[in-house]
Amino acid sequence: MIEIRNLHKSYGKLEVLQGIDLGFEQKGRIAAILGPNGSGKTTLIKSILGMVLPDKGEIRVDGQAIRQQWAYRERISYLPQIARFPENLSVRELIAMIKDLRGGHAEDELLIRLFGLEPHLHKRLGNLSGGTKQKVNIVLAFMYDCPTVILDEPTSGLDPVAMIHLRELLNEAREQGKTILLSTHIMSFVEEMADEVVFLLEGKIRFRGSLQTLKEQYQEENVERAIAHILQGKQAVEGNDGNSQTAGYKLQATSLKPQDSRSFTPHLLTPHN
Amino acid sequence: MLKIMKYTLSDLLRSRWGLIYLGFFLLLTLSLLWLSGDVSKVVISLMNVILILCPLIAVMFGVMYFYNSREFTELLLAQPIRRTDIFWGQYLGLALSLSLSLLLGIGLPFLLYGLLASSEVLNFFVLVSTGVFLSFIFSGLAFYIALRNDNRIRGFGLAILVWLFFAVIYDGVFLLSLMLLKEYPLEHYSIVAAMFNPIDLSRILILLKLDISALMGYTGAVFRKFLGTGLGSTLSFGVLVLWVLVPAWSIRRLALRKDF
Numbered sequence: 001m002i003e004i005r006n007l008h009k010s011y012g013k014l015e016v017l018q019g020i021d022l023g024f025e026q027k028g029r030i031a032a033i034l035g036p037n038g039s040g041k042t043t044l045i046k047s048i049l050g051m052v053l054p055d056k057g058e059i060r061v062d063g064q065a066i067r068q069q070w071a072y073r074e075r076i077s078y079l080p081q082i083a084r085f086p087e088n089l090s091v092r093e094l095i096a097m098i099k100d101l102r103g104g105h106a107e108d109e110l111l112i113r114l115f116g117l118e119p120h121l122h123k124r125l126g127n128l129s130g131g132t133k134q135k136v137n138i139v140l141a142f143m144y145d146c147p148t149v150i151l152d153e154p155t156s157g158l159d160p161v162a163m164i165h166l167r168e169l170l171n172e173a174r175e176q177g178k179t180i181l182l183s184t185h186i187m188s189f190v191e192e193m194a195d196e197v198v199f200l201l202e203g204k205i206r207f208r209g210s211l212q213t214l215k216e217q218y219q220e221e222n223v224e225r226a227i228a229h230i231l232q233g234k235q236a237v238e239g240n241d242g243n244s245q246t247a248g249y250k251l252q253a254t255s256l257k258p259q260d261s262r263s264f265t266p267h268l269l270t271p272h273n
Numbered sequence: 274m275l276k277i278m279k280y281t282l283s284d285l286l287r288s289r290w291g292l293i294y295l296g297f298f299l300l301l302t303l304s305l306l307w308l309s310g311d312v313s314k315v316v317i318s319l320m321n322v323i324l325i326l327c328p329l330i331a332v333m334f335g336v337m338y339f340y341n342s343r344e345f346t347e348l349l350l351a352q353p354i355r356r357t358d359i360f361w362g363q364y365l366g367l368a369l370s371l372s373l374s375l376l377l378g379i380g381l382p383f384l385l386y387g388l389l390a391s392s393e394v395l396n397f398f399v400l401v402s403t404g405v406f407l408s409f410i411f412s413g414l415a416f417y418i419a420l421r422n423d424n425r426i427r428g429f430g431l432a433i434l435v436w437l438f439f440a441v442i443y444d445g446v447f448l449l450s451l452m453l454l455k456e457y458p459l460e461h462y463s464i465v466a467a468m469f470n471p472i473d474l475s476r477i478l479i480l481l482k483l484d485i486s487a488l489m490g491y492t493g494a495v496f497r498k499f500l501g502t503g504l505g506s507t508l509s510f511g512v513l514v515l516w517v518l519v520p521a522w523s524i525r526r527l528a529l530r531k532d533f
Contacts, residue, residue: 011532051350052532068529074353086345088284097280101352140348 001025007057016040018203027177032190035200041183045152081152083137087126091136106143114165131157142169149173151182187224206230274358281366298378306386312393316400320479324472327407329436331371335415336432338367340425347533360528364416371408399482403475406513410471413520420527443470460495471516
């Protein structure tokens with residue numbers, strides 16, 4: 001269970017989070033945190049983990065305020081956005097090290113088999129491809145049985161087989177009643193996996209609700225188009241007449257970086273069949 | 274903290290740079306012993322190398338290691354581990370690996386040469402321990418600089434500047450001030466000024482132990498009088514310990530406030 005109250009964070013003049021209020025109380029649900037690059041997704045996730053220290057506001061995990069605490073992280077499985085590890089260690093040594101540091105029971109062998117990592121166990125992490133590193137990352141995140149699971153871009157670099165296994169792991173975690181937060185750029189993944197969506201824009205929550213509500217509010221067939229609507233600043237449809245859509249473009253959506261190839265925008269705004 | 278230290282240490286001891294550092298000291302000491310054959314002369318030559326090289330390598334290696342292990346640090350930060358333990362563990366691992374390279378690189382050739390039978394054991398001990406002190410002090414400063422500066426170029430620049438300041442500039446300014454103030458009694462001033470530079474302090478300690486302080490003239494006599502006494506030795510040792518503790522404490526303070 002995570003409660004976030006009035007969370008503010010700025011880096012110099014850049015206000016990344018501007019008063020976030022969020023609660024994830026219901027167990028067994030997957031919440032997708034969405035938003036363009038620079039909207040504060042990663043900052044929000046890192047604040048929950050205590051890696052980023054908020055300027056104002058409070059975060060509670062399982063009822064306990066987390067400021068300057070560390071032991072609560074035992075109850076969180078975290079998958080960081082970029083999987084980069086000490087290059088001199090082998091995969092086996094890295095997993096052993098995390099197990100040694102955390103202690104307790106870990107399901108690493110099962111996950112290693114699931115993702116077919118056996119041939120890579122003795123390779124140095126510096127020699128692994130991006131996709132394989134991401135698999136190691138997933139093994140590290142899922143090998144402990146924690147009530148809260150936080151995944152920052154879990155799909156990046158994964159092949160289709162690994163994607164299927166990731167979905168299975170997520171579904172299993174949901175069935176076990178875990179609270180799951182994930183951020184991703186892949187809208188089809190959100191549509192398939194998420195129970196609810198939190199959409200961040202310029203450090204504020206622009207939408208929170210189920211996928212169904214999102215689509216209904218913006219009268220769209222799929223999530224991608226509905227989100228494109230939020231980005232373009234269109235108003236949600238009020239009432240049933242469907243005429244109240246006002247195309248109010250907001251040009252100060254400066255956090256979008258179209259030159260960035262990994263950007264959220266082109267993906268969202270390309271016509272989708 | 275000990276676990277993090279252990280992993281940092283094993284990571285560094287296996288790295289190419291750690292081995293090069295060890296190899297350099299091995300080769301240098303072996304060739305010096307081979308060429309001169311006089312243990313006390315070798316100690317003086319090594320002193321000059323250690324006083325310049327240990328701080329330089331520690332400060333550069335420290336900054337490099339910190340920046341290179343940033344992602345690994347983030348991985349650790351997401352684990353149920355105290356922040357202070359992560360950074361102190363990494364710092365101790367780094368300083369220990371540098372100290373081990375120094376200790377093995379210089380110690381092994383000396384042992385082979387029959388150090389234990391010679392009268393230079395104590396001098397050798399002072400030499401190595403100042404080297405270890407300098408490694409700890411300057412890797413602590415490096416970690417502090419790297420924690421403060423996310424910009425790598427600036428971090429490396431500052432690290433070189435810090436080394437340059439203590440190894441070269443400080444002495445120049447110190448000498449200049451002695452010349453300008455030569456009308457005044459300078460004994461206390463020079464002793465205090467030496468305390469503020471760990472490299473100078475180490476140099477003086479070694480020279481005093483080598484019993485060649487007479488070569489340093491009047492100042493040497495002053496230092497001999499002050500540092501030769503029990504109080505002097507304890508004080509200078511204490512100052513070196515402070516030079517280790519202050520950066521280490523600053524690392525903790527910064528680490529607790531920093532975003533990753």
